[in-house]
Amino acid sequence: METKQRAVRLSVADNVVVAAASVPSGTVLEGEGVVVPRMVPMGHKIATRPIPSGEAVVKFGQVIGYATKDIAPGEHVHVQNCAMGAHDQNYRIGADYRPVQLRNDWTGATFRGIRRPDGRVGTRNFIALCATVNCSASVIRYVADRINGSCVLDAYPHIDGVVALAHGTGCGMSGNDEGAENLERVLWGYATHPNVCAAIFIGLGCEVMQIGRLKAKYGFSEGTRFHTLTIQETGGTRKTIETAVRMVEEILPDLGGAVREDVPASELMLALQCGGSDGYSGITANPALGRAADMLVEYGGTVVLSETPEIYGAEHLLVRRAASTEVGQKLIDRIRWWEDYTTRNKGEMNNNPSPGNKAGGLTTILEKSLGATAKGGNSPLADVVLYGEKITSHGLVFMDSPGYDPASATGQIASGAQLICFTTGRGSAFGSKPAPTIKLATNSRLYESMPDDMDLNCGDIIDGGASVESKAEEIFRKVLAVASGERSKSELLGLGDNEFVPWQIGAVM
Amino acid sequence: METKQRAVRLSVADNVVVAAASVPSGTVLEGEGVVVPRMVPMGHKIATRPIPSGEAVVKFGQVIGYATKDIAPGEHVHVQNCAMGAHDQNYRIGADYRPVQLRNDWTGATFRGIRRPDGRVGTRNFIALCATVNCSASVIRYVADRINGSCVLDAYPHIDGVVALAHGTGCGMSGNDEGAENLERVLWGYATHPNVCAAIFIGLGCEVMQIGRLKAKYGFSEGTRFHTLTIQETGGTRKTIETAVRMVEEILPDLGGAVREDVPASELMLALQCGGSDGYSGITANPALGRAADMLVEYGGTVVLSETPEIYGAEHLLVRRAASTEVGQKLIDRIRWWEDYTTRNKGEMNNNPSPGNKAGGLTTILEKSLGATAKGGNSPLADVVLYGEKITSHGLVFMDSPGYDPASATGQIASGAQLICFTTGRGSAFGSKPAPTIKLATNSRLYESMPDDMDLNCGDIIDGGASVESKAEEIFRKVLAVASGERSKSELLGLGDNEFVPWQIGAVM
């Protein structure tokens, strides 16, 4: 990889830039007008303005620590001259809240979406087969294979296919704990997703996660939109497959068309995800995605940040951007929940920079967690929701979840995201249905080595002269194009049938 | 269902029989020579001999409590005249240990098995694709679909197919806790299963459950038997699929034949499983399977009992049959572990008979848990192993697991079972690879309503004049036939690709 750019500016507000490769002594940083007096390693910070002792060091547009000595422009900023203050992790709910400056100019900030009868907008149009338990996993996969592999859908080009939402749980579990509630929300969130035009729940019959329980909880009844079947009542595996295939064939004519029309970007809910991070994640893809997220929020849309363990230690930064005391407190409550969850399970939450992190240029816990939260941008925190809980706010919303990609993305889709942007440095083979995933490479080497998986290269922020701002614009355009129906790489590969992984909490009994 | 038989004798040692339907007053019990003076409801016990106050009440060939009054033949035995003693749940390791009386006559107790180079015997012959993480689940499924759906295997009729072992975990987890050890044992157990002739591990590359870690732990290297690939190193989803398909095509000629030959039943490891139990489970299928299990043990074979939460409260009965202090203690240790596991997860272990159980005729906790353990028979307890731990003993072995069918069966197969017998009263759509599952209906109505799923009807113990003993013989013959290659119902349906569910313990991070 040829390095054309020696340092990356992550935000116009920053007083540091990040070395995109080792910066030799004497280098004049392009665009910054500063000379680097001594070699700075890749990933480390370089001051671009004088930072007097006690002043904030700003990266990602956020305070990551304070100068412990006077720092001159061009100097290496790290543990020898930068540290966190004693109160940097205090919760001051809403202290940094600034209302979103909504853009008035909508030109170009629209996509071709599918308007549903209830006013919501889909980016895809699937029939969902929802297994309530692993015991019906094979049945729903056979049904999906039968329909998708036949010519039944040829007459319905506006249907993207039948998706089988098979998973490993649904029984051998408590029926009234957080794990059961997670699964309920996920099943219901998928069944009612704006990218789904009809849902068939298929159970075995005697499982903990009863269809009747979902009916009672969410008050749905059979109709064109929702259908239910159990294997035990239908007479076994083969008869249930036949019955469900017929059911799909019968409802198809009643589902109506799904004409795409111009809708404003404010109708879009974009989920943010990362997996297989590398040293470039916090310099290229995450900050660029964060700026794109801010743009979407400025256009009135919604972005969903998640992966609670990865923001741990910097959650107070989000708390300070909270739109209300209640929202701030909800995030603090989830952090406390995670501390308990990991302790109960004999693990621990710890996001302190490791020796390896420090060698890589990360100075404080704030800076480390900001590398992950950077993809959420700098918008105020509009709401905090539970895993898979329906999101109704616009703006930046935090959905609680593990960092584990399939479990986190499953919750984000259940919460209503119609699209996912997924940054990866080491490479990911993730894909999702009914909401598609766009994958952003943090470095050009990855983009070139996994061409069938990567949608967009953010590595050219380092080696191709792209700025974070221009890359954000490119991501935003890509998001609108895929929302309008353009197939992402993971969709072209057909991925998404095996990545539905509801977050399982609680004992398996 | 016409009731031809009014009461079921579960063991020749019993001093009670069980009403197979409501028994009217004045009924003379066929074969027992006793008159029932007052109506006894279905599922309840009837004394067949005088049981003086203080004497043991014996059902399943086991003490389930003691007479609290003198009980006359024909009398209803329940809470009014039967209760557990104060010391009935004490652990007296090995107190009831009686060595297995091995049978010398092997005539007919053989099956047509596939003898492996290391001497072990397979009942099927699969190529296994083992995903180390959910991130490679789609890739291995595509590879299996490509091979199984093509004519590649036509030249290899002795290969049963390629099985894709996809699951939802492998990352977002601790790398060094019990959950990680569970997954390691499961992956390695499947890869080295006697029903598998070659295994390909496919990972993403950056997951917690590294292929290199498995290599180091189990000391395997690449060769005809084991192969490895990661998506990140191979260049993405599409290239990994192509590479793995080529890999399978290339190793096929080197796998050698798999000629079935006569092998003694002592080479068989049969796992016992139940799911969707009903009021007949403890009267028909479970006791019949228990007798068949005893027969296999008498022929030198191995049976695997599991589902720890379902034996809770009666574990001391197994402890008393333990072959050594160490084996008894291992079971006690697992019970303590489960108490901690459920408490940590805010649940509880409780197998006391509920009011519904009592109305159904279950008098004591011993009797309730014996209904579940009955399928293990009365053999001495030869060993206790962890979930998915390799079993090397012959005789009755207990493998720790949840009761949840797919998680429990996955562990049993990982431990080396080449066959599963699964009893069900409400109906199950379970199937498994690479070891097949035989499904036993506890009642004739189920057998008739799910004809494509049920292999064998145990309901005729109640309504068809079959005895537990004759049914055990029928099950034993079926086991040998399926072990010899006869396809079970779940195999004819193709089940087993979606029921691989490693037991996940610990926080998802």
Ligand SMILES: [Ca+2]
């Ligand atoms: Ca991550």
Ligand SMILES: [Ca+2]
């Ligand atoms: Ca992730």
Ligand SMILES: [Ca+2]
């Ligand atoms: Ca074949």
Ligand SMILES: [Ca+2]
């Ligand atoms: Ca069970």
Ligand SMILES: [Ca+2]
């Ligand atoms: Ca079970």
